[in-house]
Amino acid sequence: MAASDTTVAAKWRWGLLDVVVVVFALVPVLWIASLSFKTTGTLTDGNFVPREWTLDNYRTIFxxxxxxxxxxxxxxxxxxxxxxxxxxxxxxxxxxxxxxxxxxxxxxxxxxxxxxxxxxxxxxxxxxxxxxxxxxxxxxxxxxxxxxxxxxxxxxxxxxxxxxxxxxxxxxxxxxxxxxxxxxxxxxxxxxxxxxxxxxxxxxxxxxxxxxxxxxxxxxxxxxxxxxxxxxxxxxxxxxxxxxxxxxxxxxxxxxxxxxxxxxxxxxxxxxxxxxxxx
Amino acid sequence: MADIVLDKVSKSFPDGTVAVRDVDLEIADGEFVILVGPSGCGKSTTLNMIAGLEDISSGELRIDGERVNDRAPRDRDIAMVFQSYALYPNMTVRENMAFPLRLAKLDRATIEQKVAEAAKVLELTPLLDRKPANLSGGQRQRVAMGRAIVRSPKAFLMDEPLSNLDAKLRVQMRTVVSRLQKQLGTTTVYVTHDQTEAMTLGDRVVIMRGGAVQQIGPPQELYDHPANLFVAGFIGSPSMNFLHAAVEEERLRTAVGDVPLGDRLRRELAAEDAPRELILGIRPEHFEDAGLVDEQTRGRGTEFEAPVEIVESMGSDKYVYLTVSGERASAAELEELAADVGADGFGGGAANLVTRLSAESTVAEGENRRLWFNLEKIHLFDPSNGRNLTLHEGRAAGALAS
Missing domain, CATH: 1.10.3720.10 (MetI-like)
Known part of the structure; x- marks a missing residue:
């Protein structure tokens, strides 16, 4: 079963690598998206998920x-x-x-x-x-x-x-x-x-x-x-x-x-x- | 259906290389003609010129008596089967076969009917809705043929259509092609580098070398009466044995003993500028185990003794490989033939013979064996130009002809 063990291990390794790459690429995008939903007051609170959701920013630009x-x-x-x-x-x-x-x-x-x-x-x-x-x-x-x-x-x-x-x-x-x-x-x-x-x-x-x-x-x-x-x-x-x-x-x-x-x-x-x- | 005439057709490229030189060929209506030769001999270029895919540098091409040099392929009404099949991958088998008909603007019902007919002939009916990617090699090959026959063109051109198939399928498809051509009676020009295909398929075979036609004739005639060294070496499998022969007074000194000469050859070789060295060509089947030759025939040949290297029993007969001492025959033609099969520089110093003996022969590996060969069937070539000296008025007459 050595062969299948290595393939399982390899799958995990590759899976982990994929996740790292995806996170690396997507975090800035998500951050931007998160900022766009924050109110002016909470903009700099450092939370990834906004505490207070708002669509004001979208209203403003349109x-x-x-x-x-x-x-x-x-x-x-x-x-x-x-x-x-x-x-x-x-x-x-x-x-x-x-x-x-x-x-x-x-x-x-x-x-x-x-x-x-x-x-x-x-x-x-x-x-x-x-x-x-x-x-x-x-x-x-x-x-x-x-x-x-x-x-x-x-x-x-x-x-x-x-x-x-x-x-x-x-x-x-x-x-x-x-x-x-x-x-x-x-x-x-x-x-x-x-x-x-x-x-x-x-x-x-x-x-x-x-x-x-x-x-x-x-x-x-x-x-x-x-x-x-x-x-x-x-x-x-x-x-x-x-x-x-x-x-x-x-x-x-x-x-x-x-x-x-x-x-x-x-x-x-x-x-x-x-x-x-x-x- | 039509006859095709090539009148001094040549092809030269801008860089000066001449791919095809002054090819004269008349293909009769309904005839099956094979262009054969080693790679780079100009056979495919010739075919492409007939097709209209390559321009003709000089000379004239006539189809049905009309000059077609400057006509686009689509205006020549000929169909072509490519070595790669060249099926349209984005279309189903049905659409592939209907493509030429749709371009010809036939109505839908006629197209349906013609495609169905062609599919039936080639046993493609169950595959009509598949894409080429889901077909086997042999099936793809049949679709390519179907696309050619569906619009009943004046002529078929086939560019090594079977060379991508495996050996067994190739033999099978060979008979399919042959039967189809006879059934339809359409003029066909077929290009191949395989001399077996050329021998078995064609009504007539055109042997090309370096852009020039070497000999044109029915397969058997090319086999029995080769015009030159190249044709002799190219046609036949296993190929003809070639030995060095030194001219001496009334006979030839060779590695398989002295060969007496008939009056005609003696006269020819007595001439001032006659070659002093010749190449002796003997086909494998013209050897026989000396013990099996009856008294009557024995006189028509001569005997020699040589060590037997390998015996391959084929059941119906035995292939026996021997080594004889003496110089190997050398000529530009022979080197080219060897290079074509990838055997150049192979074989060492001694001359190797391939013989085909009766199955009754008791020949064994390692022994010295007496062999006989038929002097009436041998060929003699001039090494400087490859000409067959035993050929008289187109017929080969062996060494003893008077």
Missing amino acids: STNQFVRALGNSIGIALIATAVAVVLGTMAAYAVARLDFPGKKALVGVSLLIAMFPQVSLVSPLFEIERSLGLFDTWPGLILPYITFSLPLAIYTLSAFFKQIPWDLEKAAKMDGATSGQAFRRVIAPLAAPGVFTTAILVFIFCWNDFLFAISLTSTERSRTVPVALSFFTGESQFEDPTGAICAAAVVITIPIILFVLFFQRRIVSGLTSGAVKG
Whole structure:
């Protein structure tokens, strides 16, 4: 029974490790959630579970136009940027994975370069460019840089997925009478779907969380996103800290991400291509 | 159904390598033609050019008399079975087989009926609603065939369709493919690297090497009358024995004794530029235990003695492996063949012979045995270019032909 003993022990060890990791990751989130339900008076009492529950903080943030506008901006900008980046990324990744065109290495190299370039050093030039082009403090003014900086990620993730799809499938589709477009739409795209959804999630999170561009390239509520709006929160008076409201807002903005991930995660099933070719 | 004509078809790549060189081939309507050769010989490239998956660099491809060089695969009306099967994993068996019909915009009822027919022929009816992931290798292979036959194309192209199956299933599927082709009577081009498949399946076999066609003919003709060293070594299992032979006046000096020469060969070898060294080729079944040869046939051959290394009794006959002293035959073709089966650099200095003797032979391992071989069936090759010197007007006549 030695073997099963070790497996039981191993199970416990792994279980413990898992719990540690989950706790480590979730405690700050729970702490934020807990703070958002506390009243101003008990905010600093150090209790993990609030003694006095209140929804005041949530009422406060939704009562101000500041937060609601920012939430709308965030959702709109992130969704548009994600959609455009995924569509462009799919096309580019397909070309990178399948075709041998002149300048392919350069394209891949440059996109890698963009991904690694410190974004903070681009903020000042972008600021100047956007101001002279009239893009400053507009939705496109944020959408464009988001697309630029998430495209390398999209191309990389997607080309890895496309490379997994056996090329023979495309040849077979062509032999079966499909045009290139039909082959892509009816055979390749359904198989690349998990990659597309994974990429969409990653790009959406990137756009949703961005603070640097959002604070540098906006100046009013017209296009300010939630992370920036949070930093502009003020208390009722200058002696009051808006901790509770910030926490409530932080909880609210994690909800779309969770919904987005849950919605797309179901479509990320592995093994879609199994059975296509003899492995 | 259609005939396919390849007229000086070549394929060269931008980096200058020539994958296929001036292939001339006329495939008649309903014919089953096999392209065979070691890996990298250009057989798959040739097939892909017929399919339209690769561009033709020069030459002309005609299907049904029409030039199709510049037509997309979908406009050539030919179906292809891939080595990897290439089934669409997101579709059921039924959808896989219906896919070409749906692209051809047939109506629903016709599609249903055609899929059902094809499924019946290939015994796939109970599997129609499964996904490829839930099928065995043999079943997947049949679905791939089903997808090809369902739309009754002008021709089938098959790219090593059986090489992913295990040995037993492969033999079984071989007969399925053969029967299906006869039943449908569709022109078929079949690529394989397995000479057994080539011998058993095809009406005609095309042997390729380094992008060039070596010989085209019915399997038996290639076996009996190989045009060159490469064809002789490639066709046949176990393969032909090759020995070094030195030309001397009226005979050849070899490790299995002196081989007398007939008038025609003597004349040819007397020429100024004739080779002084030859390669002697003998098929395993043209050896016999000297004790079992009757007087009448004995005169048609010659005898030698050699130590027996290994005896493999197959029941119907015995494979006997011997070592004879003397130089091993060497030629570029032989090295290439050895490399293809992964036996290059193996075998040492002495020459090894494989012989196939009657089951009645009492040959035993370790003894010295007298063996006889048939001089009328041997082949002689020029090592410099591989040409079969015993071939006269396409027929091999052995060493004694006058």
